[in-house]
């Protein structure tokens with residue numbers, strides 16, 4: 310862009326930059342190389358890195374980023390999205406497949422089948438004690 314001409318990128322090119330060593334994203338119609346920002350992002354590395362090669366506009370807006378964040382993102386613009394390029398079907402990249410995610414997926418609320426009986430026994434004991442002390 311040294312000659313002042315805007316550089317345009319296709320989705321095919323953008324999708325290739327999808328790792329924490331080389332991370333491009335699309336914000337509105339701008340293409341950003343955020344590789345150097347990942348480790349400085351106040352929201353952590355993963356939220357942006359997981360979207361490397363994708364359009365982050367909805368996620369960026371839903372967090373309610375400040376004006377400061379919007380201005381900060383300008384530092385990483387490398388060009389514009391080629392308006393003739395069709396966005397390929399979004400194939401969700403698997404987010405962190407760590408143990409906590411696995412635990413979350415298999416988590417079930419444990420109910421105590423004896424909870425009702427326990428409560429009834431406690432109530433009976435309280436009634437018996439009250440009857441004993443007030444008799």
Ligand code: HEM
Pocket residue numbers: 336341343350351352353356357360365368369372373374375376377378379381382385
């Ligand atoms: C170029 C892209 C981005 C830039 C420059 C950026 C910048 C920032 C900045 C400056 C903050 C501090 C709070 C603020 O000023 O709003 C922040 C917080 C945060 N960002 Fe981003 N962000 C980007 C993309 C994203 C994306 C794509 C996500 C989610 C998918 C995300 C999730 C978060 C979260 C969760 C916080 C922490 C909010 C909090 O703790 O209150 N960010 N970001």
